[in-house]
Amino acid sequence: MHAWEQIQMTLDYIDEHLSETIEIKKLAEMTALSPFYYQRLFSRLVKKSVMEYIKLRRMAKATEGLLQRNKRILDVALDLGFSSHEQFTRIFKQTFDMTPESYRKNPVALNRMTKPQLSLNYTLIDENVPLISDGIVIEISRKKLLEPEYYVGLETKTPIQFIEGLGIKSGIDPLDKFWRNFHERKVNIPGLVNKGYEIGVAYPCIEEGFFVYFAGAQVKSPIILKDFSNWELQKGEYIVCSFETENFESLVMDGLYKAQQYLFNVWLPNHKLFIEPFSVERYESHDKEITSMEIWVKPVALKS
Structure with a gap:
């Protein structure tokens, strides 16, 4: 053993x-x-x-x-x-x-301590092969986005302590209220794509100890809107980590955390892949019936 x-x-x-x-x-x-x-x-x-x-x-x-x-x-x-x-x-x-x-x-x-599934740190799967572990199904594949996708939403700074380490730092979830605020204001965004995606994007912040988080909805074309921000999901090849859990709460808490840990701490390093400094959570919606989502990262093309 x-x-x-x-x-x-x-x-x-x-x-x-x-x-x-x-x-x-x-x-x-x-x-x-x-x-x-x-x-x-x-x-x-x-x-x-x-x-x-x-x-x-x-x-x-x-x-x-x-x-x-x-x-x-x-x-x-x-x-x-x-x-x-x-x-x-x-x-x-x-x-x-x-x-x-x-x-x-x-x-x-509330962010709360997740029960670790240590096998995720020591099991390496091939692309397009599902990994089933303690109520979560994870699969990693490559997808090519032929045309860019455009999103309009809100940005906030979030302490990195909520994504560091194994398990989740206990406390009030700093992003739950932020997402609810975005959904209240989403009706003011013109040109939304019918049944379009929603994304949460994490990327570096110039202020030490924080990262920037963008929550947005898909629009038909880029627009400038007061008090809102923009994000373009550029065309090109992405590594996509799809995962599924039993319910929405488990999806956005335990499932998201474990999938991120597996992708960033195990799968990418073992495949010697480097990515651009952002990660995208891609949702069909934030409906409470949703039980699956994706994490998109863009590999860096290394010069030979």
């Missing part, structure tokens, strides 16, 4: 026993490692300490439990192994900067 498989086994165990007391000694025994070496290997592969990871996974599950209105907040806390309402509230607030009561009254999209 590979080292990552041993750690994955304990990640699976942790998710199945979040309501119980989880001891590092027990996890280490499962991997046939000493507690010291188990924790060292866990931190290396998961980028979190064992206890920090368990805490953040409990908080991720808490965001789901709190949406069940028939459950008392105390019941949610007890179901996740917390000894009291006060302890649960304190850790929830530390994690998400809001109380469980506030979240229940006004649910917002």
Whole structure:
């Protein structure tokens, strides 16, 4: 058994026993490692300490439990192994900067710790061959765009801490409100393509610690519109990472994150491919029924 498989086994165990007391000694025994070496290997592969990871996974599950209105907040806390309402509230607030009561009254999209699927770091697929892993289907292919596509939308700066590392930094999703703002203003954009695509584009920001994010809708031709920005998806060859999950929330949270990690940290480096400094999330729409999307990147043509 590979080292990552041993750690994955304990990640699976942790998710199945979040309501119980989880001891590092027990996890280490499962991997046939000493507690010291188990924790060292866990931190290396998961980028979190064992206890920090368990805490953040409990908080991720808490965001789901709190949406069940028939459950008392105390019941949610007890179901996740917390000894009291006060302890649960304190850790929830530390994690998400809001109380469980506030979240229940006004649910917002929260970034939360994703359960890692470590096989994605060690499995290399050929083009046009699907990879199925823990509820996500990923396929990478090449597509040639024969004509440019034009988009009009909004831009914002976003801290890079929300896309760094393994897992997702916990907190309020900085892009959820931005997308909702764009959809409210989308009706003011003339020349929209009927059933056209929507895209989210990430590219470098001149301000250190941030990236620029563009959210836009497809239009028939380039237009200049006050308070809006433009993006051209240029014609040419692209590497496209298509992926599918069980529902829209999983798609834009866990699925998008894992697909990005696989494409940028595993697939592209192993194929020794360099890309232009932007990536495009391409959606048919943001309808809650959508369960698939694509990431488009443009390879750099290297001079021989």
